[in-house]
Amino acid sequence: MEFLSDIEIAQRARPEPITAVAEAIGLSESELEVYGKYKAKVDCGVANRLSEKADGKLILVTAITPTPAGEGKTTTSVGLADALHRLHKNVILTLREPSLGPVFGMKGGAAGGGYAQVVPMEDINLHFTGDFHAIGAANNLLAAMLDNHIYQGNALGIDPRKITWKRCVDMNDRQLRFLVDGLNGKANGTPREDGYDITVASEVMAVLCLSKGIGHLKENLKRIIVGYTYDDKPVTAGDLKAQGAMAALLKDALKPNLVQTLEHTPAFVHGGPFANIAHGCNSIMATTAALKLADYVVTEAGFGADLGAEKFCDIKCRIAGIKPSVCVIVATVRALKHHGGAPKAELAKPDLTRLTRGLPNLLRHVDNMRRVFGLPAVVAINRFPDDTEAELALIREACRKSGAGVALSEVWAKGGEGGLALATEVLRLLDGVGGGEDTGSGADAPHPASAPAAPSFRYAYDAELPIRKKIEAIARDVYGADGVDFAPAARKEAERLESLGFGSLPVCVAKTQYSFSDDQKKLGAPTGFRIAVRALKVSAGAGFIVALTGDIMTMPGLPKSPAAEKIDVDDAGRISGLF
Numbered sequence: 001m002e003f004l005s006d007i008e009i010a011q012r013a014r015p016e017p018i019t020a021v022a023e024a025i026g027l028s029e030s031e032l033e034v035y036g037k038y039k040a041k042v043d044c045g046v047a048n049r050l051s052e053k054a055d056g057k058l059i060l061v062t063a064i065t066p067t068p069a070g071e072g073k074t075t076t077s078v079g080l081a082d083a084l085h086r087l088h089k090n091v092i093l094t095l096r097e098p099s100l101g102p103v104f105g106m107k108g109g110a111a112g113g114g115y116a117q118v119v120p121m122e123d124i125n126l127h128f129t130g131d132f133h134a135i136g137a138a139n140n141l142l143a144a145m146l147d148n149h150i151y152q153g154n155a156l157g158i159d160p161r162k163i164t165w166k167r168c169v170d171m172n173d174r175q176l177r178f179l180v181d182g183l184n185g186k187a188n189g190t191p192r193e194d195g196y197d198i199t200v201a202s203e204v205m206a207v208l209c210l211s212k213g214i215g216h217l218k219e220n221l222k223r224i225i226v227g228y229t230y231d232d233k234p235v236t237a238g239d240l241k242a243q244g245a246m247a248a249l250l251k252d253a254l255k256p257n258l259v260q261t262l263e264h265t266p267a268f269v270h271g272g273p274f275a276n277i278a279h280g281c282n283s284i285m286a287t288t289a290a291l292k293l294a295d296y297v298v299t300e301a302g303f304g305a306d307l308g309a310e311k312f313c314d315i316k317c318r319i320a321g322i323k324p325s326v327c328v329i330v331a332t333v334r335a336l337k338h339h340g341g342a343p344k345a346e347l348a349k350p351d352l353t354r355l356t357r358g359l360p361n362l363l364r365h366v367d368n369m370r371r372v373f374g375l376p377a378v379v380a381i382n383r384f385p386d387d388t389e390a391e392l393a394l395i396r397e398a399c400r401k402s403g404a405g406v407a408l409s410e411v412w413a414k415g416g417e418g419g420l421a422l423a424t425e426v427l428r429l430l431d432g433v434g435g436g437e438d439t440g441s442g443a444d445a446p447h448p449a450s451a452p453a454a455p456s457f458r459y460a461y462d463a464e465l466p467i468r469k470k471i472e473a474i475a476r477d478v479y480g481a482d483g484v485d486f487a488p489a490a491r492k493e494a495e496r497l498e499s500l501g502f503g504s505l506p507v508c509v510a511k512t513q514y515s516f517s518d519d520q521k522k523l524g525a526p527t528g529f530r531i532a533v534r535a536l537k538v539s540a541g542a543g544f545i546v547a548l549t550g551d552i553m554t555m556p557g558l559p560k561s562p563a564a565e566k567i568d569v570d571d572a573g574r575i576s577g578l579f
Contacts, residue, residue: 006113006579010121013262021260025092025293033255035129038120041255042268044213044285050292056090057430058291060324060375061300062309064362065523066513069334069347072113072382072412073300076330076419078261079116079411080380080426081298083419085265087427092294093118093267096282096302097132097257098125099200099274101172101556103578104564110272113579114412116419118259118267122575131208132170132199132272134253138221138246139168139204145242146226147182150190156239157229160192164537165226166554170199174557201277201554206542208250209271209283210319217254218247224541234500237541256286263416266294275302276513277554279311279544284320291322296430303513305329305365306478313373314459314474315506315544323457326429327375328422329404331362331395333387339524348386355391359398360525364480364516366404372477374456376429378405380422382412405429463504467494467536470507471547475531479516484531490547493536497545500538508544510552518550 004012018040022032031049033041061080063073074095081093095118098110103125111121118124127133143165150158169176176196182189199205203224211217222238229235237243256270268286273279280302290297301308309327317323333355334347340358342351362379369377379399381392392408399406407425410418461473468486475481486494497503514520517529535548558564567577 006111006117007121007576009115010111010117010119010262011574013119015119015260016264018258018260021264021266022258025090025266027258027293032258033252038259039123039129040258041129041252042258042289044255047285047288047292053292055291055322056293056295056297057326058287058322058324059296059298059326059328059426059430060309060312061298061328061330062305062312062365062369063303063330064335064365065304065306065339065515067335067338068344069332069338071330071332071335073330074110075113075116075412076328076380076382076409076422077298077300078112078118078267079409079416079419080328080422081265081267082116082261082263082411082416083423084296084298084426085263086416086420087423089427090295091265092290092297093261093265094282094286094290094297094299095267095269096280096300097128097269097272099132099198099272100126100170101198101200104558104567105172105556105562106559112261115262115415116411117262118269119262120259122578124259124269125578128269129252129257131253131257131270134249135202135204135208136168136170136199138249139199139202141246141249142204142224142226142237142240142242143167145240147189149240156235157231158227158235159230160190162229162232163192163194163227165224166195166197168197168199168202172198172556172558174555177553177555195555197554198274198556200272200274203539203542204246204250205271205273206278206539206544208254209273209279209281210316210542211254212284212288212320214247214251214254217250218243220541220543221246222541225538234540254285256283256289265416273302275308275311277510277552279315279508279542280308281312281316284316287316287322288320305369306516307509307511307513309369309373310460310474310478311508313457314461315508317457318459318463318506319543324375325457326426327369327373327377328380328426329362329365329369329377330380330382330409332382332384333391333395334384336362336395341523350388350391352390352394355394358524359395361516361523362395363398363402364525366399366402368478370403372460374458376405378407378422378425378429380407380409383408383410463506467498467503467507467545471509471531471533474507474509479531480525480527481517481529481531484533487532487534490533490536497536497538502538502540502545505538506544507547508539509547509549510554511549512552518552
C-alpha cells in the first residue's frame, strides 16, 4: 500500500467548485465572495436572513488532556462530519484557522490529517484569506495610536508604566516577548517597556470571534482597555477613537470562510484563538450561520476538555446564546498510556498496565462533560495501527461503566467511512435512533446501554459570582483541584476589576494544556493540588477576565528543530513538508 503524507493526499484531491458547495447548503451567489476556485467569504447577514429557521443540533468535539503522542481531535471532527454526510445528513463542519506559529513550530496546522482533511490545506495552513493579517494590523494600529497619543501631548494622562496593550505577530518569536522601544531621541517616541503577543492571543482575535456583526464588533473594539491613567482610570480604544479604523481593517475578516473536506462536506474555517491562552473556539459568526444552514453542526474546541470545551461552554455559548446537544471526547490508546507513565518511545508497545493507569484522565473528562455541563458524551477512540484488541476493549469497558457512549474511529485511514460507527452513536444520543444505515465498517458497535438523555446543558458557574469564586469553581469542579492560591497582585486586581464593573464577566483561564493542573508534569487525573493564579487582566472588548496561571506565556517560542526546516516549495509552486 502506497503511503502518502497529509499534504500529498490533499494535493491529489479533486475539490468541487466552492460555488457548488455553497449552493448545496442554500447560500445565494450574492452571499458569496469567492477567493479563487475553492474558498470563499460568506456574507455576515446569513444568520439574520434565516432567523425564523430553527437552529440545527450542535455537536462539540473535544479531547483528553493533550500529549506529545497526539489525539487527532481535528481529524476526528472532519471525519465525523464526513460520516454524517455519508449518512445523508445535512451537516456543516466549523473549525478554527491555524496559526503560522504552530505550523512552522512544533504542533503543526489544523486542517485534519490523512483522509479526513479540509482543503485547500496549504492555503488554510498558510495565509488563507488574510484574516490573521487583518487582525494583526488592527491590533498594531491600536498600539500605534496609543503611543502616538502619548507623543502628541498625552491629553488623556496615560501612564506609560501602566500600558497593558501589546503589539502582535503571528509567529512563535520568543525574542519579542519583552523589549524596550521608543529609544534614540524624542522624535522616536517615549521610551518604555513593551512586548509582543502571538496574534492568536491578541484580544482583537477574541473580539472578532465573539462578535455577532459589524456593529457589535465596533462596540466590542471600543471597550478594549489599553492601559491606565496616572490616577488609575482605564483608557480604552474608544478613548483613542480607534474603533472605526480597526473595524474597517476587520470588515472582511469578520466574514466566515467557506471551504470543504476531501469528501466535499461544507466547512466554515474561521478565527483561531488558542485554548491555553485564549478561549479556543471558532467564531460566533461561523457557528450561528452553520446552525441556520444545517441540521447538524460539528464544531471543535481547542486542546483538552478542561480548556477548550470549558471555555466553549462558559464563554462562547454564554455570549452567543447557543448550546451544544452532545459532546464527543477524542482519546487514543497511545495518549492514555502516556498519561499512565509510558515514555514516548514505548507508546507503540502493548501495555495494559499503563493504559489502566492512564484511563482516569479520560474518565475525568467524561465526568466533567456529563456532570458539570450536563451533556451526553460519547468517546471516540481514534485508532492507531499498533493498538491491540485487548487495549481497545479495556477502553470500551471503562467508557461503558462511566455511562458514556463509545465508538471506534478510523477516519485518518478511511475518511468518512471510518467514522460511521461514531456518527451512528452520536445520532443515537441526539435523536434516539441508530441512524438506520449500514455503517459498512468493522468498527465498534454502538453502545446500547442507556436511552438518550435529554440535553440539560448548563454552565460551570454563575456569571454573577465574584471573580475569585468563578475561578475556584472551574479549578475545583473541572480541574479537580483542592482550591486556588491567588498572588497578592491577583487579589488586588480582582477587587479593582469588580469595582470597575467587570465582576460579572466570565473567566478565561490561561493554563498549560498538558495537565489538569497548572504543572505540565502532573499527568493523568492528578489530585491533591492547588491552582496558582499569578495575575488577572480584563479583556473588556472580548467580554471576559483572563486568569494567568503557572508559567503560561502569550508568545510561544520555536522548538530546537522547528517544522519550518522541512517546508519547501518547488519551481512549479508546489509546497512540500507541511505534513
